[in-house]
Amino acid sequence: MQTWLKPDLARTAATTAATWLKPARRGDFLRFEAVTPRIDTLGRLGELEVRLATTRDDVKRAQKLRYKVFYRDGHAIADAPTLLARRDKDVFDKFCDHILVIDHAAKPTLSGKQRVVGTYRLLRQDVAEHHGGFYSDDEFDISALVERHGNLRFLELGRSCVLPSYRTKRTVELLWHGIWTYVRRHGIDVMIGCASLAGTDPDRLALPLSFLHHYAAAPAEWRTRAQASRYIAMNRMAKETIDPKAALRELPPLIKGYLRLGAFIGDGAVIDHQFGTTDVLVVMPVAAIASRYIGHFGADASRHAA
DSSP, rough: OOOOOOOOOOTTTTSSSOOOESSTTTTTTSSSEEEEEEHHHEEEOOOEEEEOOOSSHHHHHHHHHIIIIISSSSSSOOOOOHHHHSOOGHHHHHHGEEEEEEESSOOOTTTSOOOEEEEEEEHHHHHHHHHTTOGGGGOHHHHHHHHHHTSSSSSEEEEEOOOOOGGGGEEEEEEEEHHHHHHHHTTEEEEEEEEEESSSSSSTTTHHHHHHHSSSOOOGGGGOOOOOGGGHHHOOOOOOGOOOOHHHHEEEEEEEEEEEEEEEOOBSSEETTTTTEEEEEEEEEGGSSHHHHHHHHHSSOTTTTO
16 A cells, blocks of 8 residues: 655645646546646656656556556465456545556667656545545545644555656655645645555564554554454554564555654554555544655755656
């Protein structure tokens, strides 16, 4: 399933300049109609561009990248349709927004397309509610968290992946710039999403899970639990027995990035056997993001503006 600021939350910021596109109706798979101006490019850094997917082909390219990272090179177990399609896809892809990082300097693909080297999937609360809920609802009690903060707007982040050769500061920074621009554009107050540790044996993950439990647990107002039927205790070691430096070395870069930004971790983990991971819930109120990161990207998301 990296990490995440309080803007002034002007709800209409950045919606007057370019062309917004939306699905024509719920049953259509990404058949887009122009409805208001929208900027699809979210930022650039040298030859790298971060932008929103606007066509069905764009989404397929994101799915192909996810397949390479999760299934071909990772430990996810593909069913027959996934193997045949060579794409990581599910029903949520139809109504989520997809962020793509494009390398304009790379050799085009056999189909003549520019290379997609990174992606993120974004699901806004209003869209999720229209389609039955968030992806993370299957693992964590997201509805209880949302109900406690009925005046705030939530955004779910997921399906994050980057090609191995592009896992550099530049690519990750551009991905985050794209997310921050999107957050500003839509007036988002809280970001949530599942983050994964490799492996499905919680005893082997006792050190990082216990570290997250003792050092990064969400305060009461932001805490929510894994679904009861899937709940795995994270408190597997006493706090005084934990070596924080050793624990941090075992955490995936994505989770460490979340923590640096000021994210919280929910109560309990969930084992995802299909992807071969143990998942935790990341909760990031925009107001809690460290001010130095707001300064870095710009409160108006101007640092890498296209």
